[in-house]
Amino acid sequence: MDLHLQRGFFRWSILMIFLIFVGLVIKPNEALSSNRRTLFDSALAPPPPVGMCESSVIIHGYECQEFYVKTEDGYVLNIQRIPGRSSGGGMVNNQPVLLQHGVLVDGMTWLLNTPQQSLAFILADTGFDVWIANTRGTRFSRQHVSLDATQSAFWNWSWDELVDYDLPATFDFVFNQTGQKLHYVGHSMGTLIALASFSEGKLVDKVRSAALLSPVAYLSHMTTAIGVLAAKAFVGEITTLMGMAEFYPKGEEVAHFLNSLCNNPGIDCYDLMSSFTGKNCCLNDSTIDLFLKNEPQSTSTKNMVHLAQTVRDGIVSKFNYGIEARNLEHYGEDRPPIYNLSNIPSNVPLFISYGEKDALADVGDVGLLLDKLKFHEGDALTTLFIKDYAHADFIMGVNAKEMVYDALIAFFKRH
Numbered sequence: 529m530d531l532h533l534q535r536g537f538f539r540w541s542i543l544m545i546f547l548i549f550v551g552l553v554i555k556p557n558e559a560l561s562s563n564r565r566t567l568f569d570s571a572l573a574p575p576p577p578v579g580m581c582e583s584s585v586i587i588h589g590y591e592c593q594e595f596y597v598k599t600e601d602g603y604v605l606n607i608q609r610i611p612g613r614s615s616g617g618g619m620v621n622n623q624p625v626l627l628q629h630g631v632l633v634d635g636m637t638w639l640l641n642t643p644q645q646s647l648a649f650i651l652a653d654t655g656f657d658v659w660i661a662n663t664r665g666t667r668f669s670r671q672h673v674s675l676d677a678t679q680s681a682f683w684n685w686s687w688d689e690l691v692d693y694d695l696p697a698t699f700d701f702v703f704n705q706t707g708q709k710l711h712y713v714g715h716s717m718g719t720l721i722a723l724a725s726f727s728e729g730k731l732v733d734k735v736r737s738a739a740l741l742s743p744v745a746y747l748s749h750m751t752t753a754i755g756v757l758a759a760k761a762f763v764g765e766i767t768t769l770m771g772m773a774e775f776y777p778k779g780e781e782v783a784h785f786l787n788s789l790c791n792n793p794g795i796d797c798y799d800l801m802s803s804f805t806g807k808n809c810c811l812n813d814s815t816i817d818l819f820l821k822n823e824p825q826s827t828s829t830k831n832m833v834h835l836a837q838t839v840r841d842g843i844v845s846k847f848n849y850g851i852e853a854r855n856l857e858h859y860g861e862d863r864p865p866i867y868n869l870s871n872i873p874s875n876v877p878l879f880i881s882y883g884e885k886d887a888l889a890d891v892g893d894v895g896l897l898l899d900k901l902k903f904h905e906g907d908a909l910t911t912l913f914i915k916d917y918a919h920a921d922f923i924m925g926v927n928a929k930e931m932v933y934d935a936l937i938a939f940f941k942r943h
Contacts, residue, residue, distance in 0.1 A: 606668035630716030748842030883917025
Protein backbone atom coordinates (compact mmCIF):
# COMPACT_ATOMS: atom_id res chain seq x y z
CA MET A 529 0.00 0.00 0.00
CA ASP A 530 1.50 3.35 -1.01
CA LEU A 531 1.93 6.22 1.44
CA HIS A 532 -1.11 8.16 0.16
CA LEU A 533 -3.42 5.19 0.65
CA GLN A 534 -1.94 4.43 4.05
CA ARG A 535 -2.61 7.99 5.22
CA GLY A 536 -6.14 7.96 3.84
CA PHE A 537 -6.93 4.64 5.47
CA PHE A 538 -5.46 5.71 8.79
CA ARG A 539 -7.55 8.90 8.72
CA TRP A 540 -10.70 6.90 7.95
CA SER A 541 -9.89 4.38 10.68
CA ILE A 542 -9.48 7.12 13.27
CA LEU A 543 -12.78 8.73 12.36
CA MET A 544 -14.62 5.43 12.46
CA ILE A 545 -13.34 5.06 16.01
CA PHE A 546 -15.07 8.33 16.87
CA LEU A 547 -18.33 6.79 15.78
CA ILE A 548 -18.21 4.00 18.30
CA PHE A 549 -17.39 5.61 21.57
CA VAL A 550 -13.62 5.99 21.30
CA GLY A 551 -11.21 8.81 22.04
CA LEU A 552 -10.60 10.93 25.08
CA VAL A 553 -10.46 14.61 24.15
CA ILE A 554 -11.92 17.42 26.19
CA LYS A 555 -12.15 20.77 24.48
CA PRO A 556 -10.77 23.39 26.89
CA ASN A 557 -13.45 25.78 28.04
CA GLU A 558 -13.00 29.23 26.61
CA ALA A 559 -13.65 32.35 28.64
CA LEU A 560 -17.33 32.50 29.50
CA SER A 561 -19.21 34.81 27.21
CA SER A 562 -21.39 37.55 28.60
CA ASN A 563 -23.68 37.20 25.60
CA ARG A 564 -26.67 34.89 25.79
CA ARG A 565 -28.23 33.25 22.76
CA THR A 566 -31.97 33.65 22.49
CA LEU A 567 -34.56 31.43 20.85
CA PHE A 568 -35.77 32.41 17.41
CA ASP A 569 -39.10 34.22 17.43
CA SER A 570 -40.47 31.85 14.81
CA ALA A 571 -40.08 28.09 14.54
CA LEU A 572 -39.19 28.39 10.87
CA ALA A 573 -36.02 30.44 10.59
CA PRO A 574 -33.28 31.00 8.02
CA PRO A 575 -30.80 28.12 8.03
CA PRO A 576 -27.27 28.57 9.36
CA PRO A 577 -24.61 29.42 6.76
CA VAL A 578 -24.37 26.55 4.29
CA GLY A 579 -27.03 24.59 6.14
CA MET A 580 -27.82 21.01 5.36
CA CYS A 581 -30.68 21.93 3.04
CA GLU A 582 -28.50 24.25 0.97
CA SER A 583 -25.42 22.05 0.88
CA SER A 584 -26.91 18.58 0.45
CA VAL A 585 -30.60 18.54 -0.49
CA ILE A 586 -31.65 21.47 -2.71
CA ILE A 587 -28.69 20.82 -5.02
CA HIS A 588 -30.33 17.52 -5.94
CA GLY A 589 -33.59 19.22 -6.92
CA TYR A 590 -35.56 18.54 -3.73
CA GLU A 591 -37.53 21.04 -1.69
CA CYS A 592 -36.06 21.44 1.80
CA GLN A 593 -36.86 23.49 4.89
CA GLU A 594 -34.86 24.24 8.05
CA PHE A 595 -36.66 24.41 11.40
CA TYR A 596 -35.62 25.09 14.99
CA VAL A 597 -37.19 23.38 17.98
CA LYS A 598 -36.73 24.22 21.65
CA THR A 599 -36.53 21.44 24.22
CA GLU A 600 -38.00 21.77 27.72
CA ASP A 601 -34.48 22.16 29.13
CA GLY A 602 -33.67 25.02 26.76
CA TYR A 603 -31.67 23.50 23.88
CA VAL A 604 -32.44 24.65 20.34
CA LEU A 605 -32.40 21.79 17.84
CA ASN A 606 -32.08 22.08 14.07
CA ILE A 607 -34.39 19.92 11.94
CA GLN A 608 -34.60 19.50 8.16
CA ARG A 609 -37.76 18.65 6.24
CA ILE A 610 -37.86 17.13 2.76
CA PRO A 611 -41.53 17.08 1.73
CA GLY A 612 -42.42 13.85 -0.01
CA ARG A 613 -43.16 13.80 -3.70
CA SER A 614 -46.36 12.46 -5.21
CA SER A 615 -47.62 11.52 -8.63
CA GLY A 616 -49.46 14.84 -8.78
CA GLY A 617 -46.30 16.80 -8.07
CA GLY A 618 -47.25 18.00 -4.58
CA MET A 619 -47.84 16.85 -1.04
CA VAL A 620 -51.03 14.82 -0.45
CA ASN A 621 -51.12 14.26 3.30
CA ASN A 622 -47.88 12.29 3.13
CA GLN A 623 -46.99 10.26 6.22
CA PRO A 624 -44.12 11.80 8.22
CA VAL A 625 -40.90 9.87 8.86
CA LEU A 626 -38.31 11.05 11.39
CA LEU A 627 -34.67 10.00 10.84
CA GLN A 628 -32.49 9.92 13.96
CA HIS A 629 -28.70 9.59 13.64
CA GLY A 630 -26.28 7.94 16.06
CA VAL A 631 -23.52 9.30 18.30
CA LEU A 632 -20.77 11.65 17.03
CA VAL A 633 -22.50 12.30 13.72
CA ASP A 634 -25.49 14.40 12.63
CA GLY A 635 -28.35 14.21 10.15
CA MET A 636 -25.93 14.39 7.24
CA THR A 637 -25.42 10.63 7.60
CA TRP A 638 -28.75 10.09 5.83
CA LEU A 639 -27.58 12.10 2.78
CA LEU A 640 -24.09 10.78 2.03
CA ASN A 641 -24.86 8.65 -1.01
CA THR A 642 -26.61 9.55 -4.26
CA PRO A 643 -30.37 10.28 -4.11
CA GLN A 644 -30.96 6.78 -5.47
CA GLN A 645 -28.98 5.29 -2.57
CA SER A 646 -29.66 7.59 0.43
CA LEU A 647 -32.59 6.72 2.68
CA ALA A 648 -33.83 10.30 3.12
CA PHE A 649 -34.20 10.82 -0.64
CA ILE A 650 -35.59 7.34 -1.24
CA LEU A 651 -38.31 7.94 1.34
CA ALA A 652 -39.15 11.33 -0.18
CA ASP A 653 -39.32 9.81 -3.66
CA THR A 654 -41.65 7.13 -2.30
CA GLY A 655 -44.01 9.84 -1.03
CA PHE A 656 -43.09 10.14 2.65
CA ASP A 657 -42.72 13.49 4.40
CA VAL A 658 -39.12 13.23 5.62
CA TRP A 659 -37.82 14.96 8.77
CA ILE A 660 -34.14 14.77 9.80
CA ALA A 661 -33.16 15.25 13.45
CA ASN A 662 -29.90 16.75 14.73
CA THR A 663 -29.27 16.16 18.43
CA ARG A 664 -27.91 18.74 20.86
CA GLY A 665 -24.23 19.55 20.50
CA THR A 666 -23.98 18.81 16.78
CA ARG A 667 -22.96 21.66 14.48
CA PHE A 668 -26.42 23.15 13.84
CA SER A 669 -27.84 22.36 17.30
CA ARG A 670 -25.40 24.29 19.48
CA GLN A 671 -27.76 26.92 20.86
CA HIS A 672 -29.52 27.25 24.20
CA VAL A 673 -31.87 29.86 25.62
CA SER A 674 -29.38 30.83 28.36
CA LEU A 675 -26.17 28.80 27.96
CA ASP A 676 -23.35 29.04 25.46
CA ALA A 677 -21.59 26.03 23.93
CA THR A 678 -18.29 27.31 25.38
CA GLN A 679 -19.65 26.74 28.89
CA SER A 680 -19.25 23.36 30.55
CA ALA A 681 -22.86 23.51 31.79
CA PHE A 682 -24.02 23.32 28.17
CA TRP A 683 -22.55 19.81 28.01
CA ASN A 684 -23.98 18.42 31.25
CA TRP A 685 -26.12 15.71 29.67
CA SER A 686 -26.05 12.12 28.47
CA TRP A 687 -28.39 10.10 26.27
CA ASP A 688 -30.88 10.18 29.17
CA GLU A 689 -31.58 13.79 28.20
CA LEU A 690 -32.06 12.77 24.58
CA VAL A 691 -34.74 10.39 25.83
CA ASP A 692 -36.32 12.93 28.17
CA TYR A 693 -36.08 16.09 26.06
CA ASP A 694 -34.71 15.87 22.50
CA LEU A 695 -36.90 13.08 21.16
CA PRO A 696 -40.13 14.36 22.78
CA ALA A 697 -39.51 17.90 21.49
CA THR A 698 -38.81 16.65 17.98
CA PHE A 699 -41.75 14.23 17.94
CA ASP A 700 -44.12 16.89 19.24
CA PHE A 701 -42.97 19.41 16.66
CA VAL A 702 -43.39 17.06 13.70
CA PHE A 703 -46.70 15.78 15.05
CA ASN A 704 -48.02 19.32 15.47
CA GLN A 705 -46.79 20.36 12.01
CA THR A 706 -48.30 17.37 10.21
CA GLY A 707 -51.22 16.32 12.42
CA GLN A 708 -50.12 12.70 11.97
CA LYS A 709 -48.34 9.99 13.91
CA LEU A 710 -44.72 9.45 12.87
CA HIS A 711 -42.77 6.61 11.40
CA TYR A 712 -39.29 6.57 12.96
CA VAL A 713 -35.90 5.37 11.73
CA GLY A 714 -32.97 5.18 14.12
CA HIS A 715 -29.42 3.97 13.62
CA SER A 716 -27.05 2.91 16.41
CA MET A 717 -27.61 5.29 19.35
CA GLY A 718 -30.75 6.44 17.56
CA THR A 719 -32.17 2.98 18.27
CA LEU A 720 -31.10 3.06 21.92
CA ILE A 721 -32.89 6.31 22.75
CA ALA A 722 -36.06 5.20 20.95
CA LEU A 723 -36.21 1.88 22.80
CA ALA A 724 -35.57 3.59 26.12
CA SER A 725 -38.32 6.11 25.36
CA PHE A 726 -40.85 3.46 24.36
CA SER A 727 -40.04 1.44 27.50
CA GLU A 728 -41.11 4.39 29.64
CA GLY A 729 -44.30 4.99 27.68
CA LYS A 730 -42.92 8.08 25.95
CA LEU A 731 -43.79 8.78 22.29
CA VAL A 732 -45.96 5.68 21.92
CA ASP A 733 -49.04 7.82 21.38
CA LYS A 734 -47.36 9.61 18.47
CA VAL A 735 -45.38 6.83 16.78
CA ARG A 736 -46.91 4.88 13.90
CA SER A 737 -44.02 2.43 13.62
CA ALA A 738 -40.25 2.35 14.20
CA ALA A 739 -37.37 0.93 12.17
CA LEU A 740 -34.22 0.19 14.18
CA LEU A 741 -31.03 -0.30 12.14
CA SER A 742 -28.02 -1.83 13.92
CA PRO A 743 -29.72 -1.67 17.35
CA VAL A 744 -27.31 -1.16 20.24
CA ALA A 745 -29.51 -1.50 23.30
CA TYR A 746 -27.21 -4.20 24.69
CA LEU A 747 -23.45 -4.12 24.16
CA SER A 748 -22.13 -6.89 26.42
CA HIS A 749 -21.07 -9.04 23.46
CA MET A 750 -18.79 -6.34 22.05
CA THR A 751 -15.64 -8.37 22.56
CA THR A 752 -13.07 -6.58 20.41
CA ALA A 753 -10.09 -5.87 22.64
CA ILE A 754 -9.68 -2.28 21.50
CA GLY A 755 -13.39 -1.55 22.01
CA VAL A 756 -13.38 -2.94 25.54
CA LEU A 757 -10.24 -0.96 26.40
CA ALA A 758 -11.80 2.25 25.08
CA ALA A 759 -14.97 1.70 27.09
CA LYS A 760 -12.93 1.09 30.23
CA ALA A 761 -11.00 4.29 29.60
CA PHE A 762 -14.21 6.33 29.63
CA VAL A 763 -15.66 4.70 32.71
CA GLY A 764 -12.34 5.14 34.48
CA GLU A 765 -12.54 8.91 33.93
CA ILE A 766 -15.96 9.38 35.51
CA THR A 767 -14.67 10.78 38.82
CA THR A 768 -12.48 13.40 37.16
CA LEU A 769 -14.48 14.42 34.10
CA MET A 770 -17.86 14.55 35.87
CA GLY A 771 -19.53 14.69 32.45
CA MET A 772 -19.34 18.51 32.39
CA ALA A 773 -17.36 19.16 29.21
CA GLU A 774 -17.59 18.86 25.45
CA PHE A 775 -16.27 15.72 23.83
CA TYR A 776 -14.45 17.31 20.91
CA PRO A 777 -13.39 14.56 18.49
CA LYS A 778 -10.56 16.47 16.80
CA GLY A 779 -7.04 17.28 17.83
CA GLU A 780 -3.63 15.84 18.53
CA GLU A 781 -4.76 14.29 21.80
CA VAL A 782 -6.62 11.61 19.83
CA ALA A 783 -3.37 10.32 18.36
CA HIS A 784 -1.91 10.01 21.85
CA PHE A 785 -4.97 8.10 23.02
CA LEU A 786 -4.82 5.76 20.01
CA ASN A 787 -1.15 5.15 20.61
CA SER A 788 -1.88 4.20 24.20
CA LEU A 789 -4.46 1.67 23.02
CA CYS A 790 -2.25 0.32 20.25
CA ASN A 791 0.50 -0.42 22.74
CA ASN A 792 -1.70 -3.03 24.41
CA PRO A 793 -1.03 -6.68 23.47
CA GLY A 794 -3.45 -8.16 20.97
CA ILE A 795 -4.55 -4.83 19.47
CA ASP A 796 -4.48 -4.73 15.66
CA CYS A 797 -4.01 -1.10 14.67
CA TYR A 798 -3.56 -1.90 11.01
CA ASP A 799 -7.30 -2.38 10.54
CA LEU A 800 -8.93 -0.24 13.20
CA MET A 801 -12.22 0.24 11.39
CA SER A 802 -12.89 -3.46 11.00
CA SER A 803 -11.72 -4.09 14.55
CA PHE A 804 -14.47 -1.83 15.85
CA THR A 805 -17.40 -1.95 13.45
CA GLY A 806 -16.85 -5.27 11.75
CA LYS A 807 -15.92 -5.47 8.09
CA ASN A 808 -18.31 -3.24 6.16
CA CYS A 809 -19.00 -4.76 2.78
CA CYS A 810 -20.52 -2.01 0.73
CA LEU A 811 -19.03 1.47 1.17
CA ASN A 812 -17.57 3.38 -1.76
CA ASP A 813 -14.79 5.98 -1.83
CA SER A 814 -17.00 8.95 -2.70
CA THR A 815 -19.24 8.24 0.30
CA ILE A 816 -16.23 8.01 2.59
CA ASP A 817 -14.83 11.28 1.21
CA LEU A 818 -18.13 13.08 1.85
CA PHE A 819 -18.30 11.56 5.31
CA LEU A 820 -14.84 12.86 6.12
CA LYS A 821 -15.84 16.37 5.03
CA ASN A 822 -18.80 16.47 7.39
CA GLU A 823 -18.09 14.29 10.40
CA PRO A 824 -17.45 13.66 13.24
CA GLN A 825 -19.59 15.90 15.46
CA SER A 826 -19.28 16.84 19.11
CA THR A 827 -21.21 15.24 21.92
CA SER A 828 -20.84 15.47 25.69
CA THR A 829 -18.21 13.58 27.61
CA LYS A 830 -20.97 12.52 29.98
CA ASN A 831 -22.74 10.88 27.05
CA MET A 832 -19.61 8.95 26.12
CA VAL A 833 -19.23 7.79 29.71
CA HIS A 834 -22.87 6.68 29.76
CA LEU A 835 -22.39 4.63 26.58
CA ALA A 836 -19.27 3.07 28.08
CA GLN A 837 -21.27 2.12 31.17
CA THR A 838 -23.67 0.24 28.89
CA VAL A 839 -20.74 -1.74 27.50
CA ARG A 840 -19.32 -2.44 30.94
CA ASP A 841 -22.53 -3.29 32.80
CA GLY A 842 -24.42 -5.16 30.08
CA ILE A 843 -27.70 -3.45 31.01
CA VAL A 844 -29.70 -0.50 29.73
CA SER A 845 -29.95 1.96 32.59
CA LYS A 846 -29.85 5.65 33.36
CA PHE A 847 -26.52 7.39 33.93
CA ASN A 848 -24.56 6.05 36.90
CA TYR A 849 -22.93 8.86 38.87
CA GLY A 850 -20.60 6.34 40.50
CA ILE A 851 -21.33 7.51 44.02
CA GLU A 852 -24.35 6.24 45.94
CA ALA A 853 -25.09 9.66 47.40
CA ARG A 854 -25.24 11.27 43.94
CA ASN A 855 -27.44 8.50 42.57
CA LEU A 856 -29.73 8.97 45.58
CA GLU A 857 -29.84 12.68 44.86
CA HIS A 858 -30.85 12.16 41.24
CA TYR A 859 -32.94 8.99 41.39
CA GLY A 860 -33.93 8.42 45.01
CA GLU A 861 -32.02 5.13 45.02
CA ASP A 862 -28.37 4.14 45.17
CA ARG A 863 -28.34 2.55 41.71
CA PRO A 864 -29.59 4.16 38.50
CA PRO A 865 -33.00 2.87 37.33
CA ILE A 866 -33.05 0.34 34.51
CA TYR A 867 -34.90 0.92 31.26
CA ASN A 868 -37.04 -2.23 31.17
CA LEU A 869 -37.36 -2.92 27.46
CA SER A 870 -39.94 -5.62 28.18
CA ASN A 871 -42.31 -2.75 28.99
CA ILE A 872 -42.36 -1.57 25.37
CA PRO A 873 -46.02 -1.91 24.35
CA SER A 874 -46.44 -5.08 22.32
CA ASN A 875 -48.57 -3.29 19.73
CA VAL A 876 -45.88 -0.77 18.73
CA PRO A 877 -44.78 -1.95 15.27
CA LEU A 878 -41.01 -2.52 15.16
CA PHE A 879 -38.75 -3.31 12.21
CA ILE A 880 -35.29 -4.47 13.35
CA SER A 881 -32.44 -5.03 10.91
CA TYR A 882 -28.96 -6.22 11.89
CA GLY A 883 -25.89 -7.77 10.29
CA GLU A 884 -23.74 -10.79 10.96
CA LYS A 885 -20.52 -8.79 10.48
CA ASP A 886 -21.52 -6.01 12.90
CA ALA A 887 -19.05 -5.88 15.78
CA LEU A 888 -21.12 -3.28 17.68
CA ALA A 889 -24.70 -4.46 17.26
CA ASP A 890 -23.50 -8.01 17.79
CA VAL A 891 -25.87 -10.82 16.86
CA GLY A 892 -25.78 -12.03 20.48
CA ASP A 893 -26.79 -8.62 21.82
CA VAL A 894 -29.55 -8.26 19.24
CA GLY A 895 -30.75 -11.66 20.45
CA LEU A 896 -31.02 -10.26 23.98
CA LEU A 897 -33.10 -7.38 22.65
CA LEU A 898 -35.37 -9.69 20.66
CA ASP A 899 -35.92 -11.79 23.77
CA LYS A 900 -37.24 -8.66 25.52
CA LEU A 901 -39.67 -8.22 22.62
CA LYS A 902 -40.81 -11.86 22.43
CA PHE A 903 -44.39 -11.01 23.33
CA HIS A 904 -44.77 -8.50 20.50
CA GLU A 905 -47.97 -9.07 18.57
CA GLY A 906 -47.94 -10.83 15.19
CA ASP A 907 -46.98 -8.45 12.41
CA ALA A 908 -45.91 -5.82 14.97
CA LEU A 909 -42.33 -7.20 14.95
CA THR A 910 -40.37 -7.77 11.75
CA THR A 911 -36.67 -8.72 11.71
CA LEU A 912 -34.27 -8.57 8.78
CA PHE A 913 -30.87 -10.23 9.10
CA ILE A 914 -28.20 -9.26 6.55
CA LYS A 915 -25.39 -11.78 6.45
CA ASP A 916 -22.71 -9.53 4.90
CA TYR A 917 -23.54 -6.24 6.64
CA ALA A 918 -21.58 -4.48 9.37
CA HIS A 919 -22.45 -1.32 11.33
CA ALA A 920 -21.95 1.41 8.71
CA ASP A 921 -23.47 -0.50 5.81
CA PHE A 922 -26.99 0.21 7.07
CA ILE A 923 -26.71 3.95 6.44
CA MET A 924 -23.86 4.21 3.92
CA GLY A 925 -24.00 0.97 1.95
CA VAL A 926 -24.41 1.52 -1.79
CA ASN A 927 -26.79 -1.45 -2.00
CA ALA A 928 -28.75 -0.65 1.19
CA LYS A 929 -31.87 0.17 -0.82
CA GLU A 930 -32.13 -3.35 -2.15
CA MET A 931 -30.89 -5.03 1.02
CA VAL A 932 -32.75 -3.00 3.69
CA TYR A 933 -34.70 0.07 2.61
CA ASP A 934 -37.19 -1.63 0.28
CA ALA A 935 -38.24 -3.95 3.11
CA LEU A 936 -38.31 -1.04 5.57
CA ILE A 937 -40.61 0.97 3.29
CA ALA A 938 -42.89 -2.02 2.77
CA PHE A 939 -43.12 -2.33 6.56
CA PHE A 940 -44.03 1.35 6.89
CA LYS A 941 -46.73 0.99 4.25
CA ARG A 942 -48.30 -1.90 6.19
CA HIS A 943 -48.60 0.37 9.22
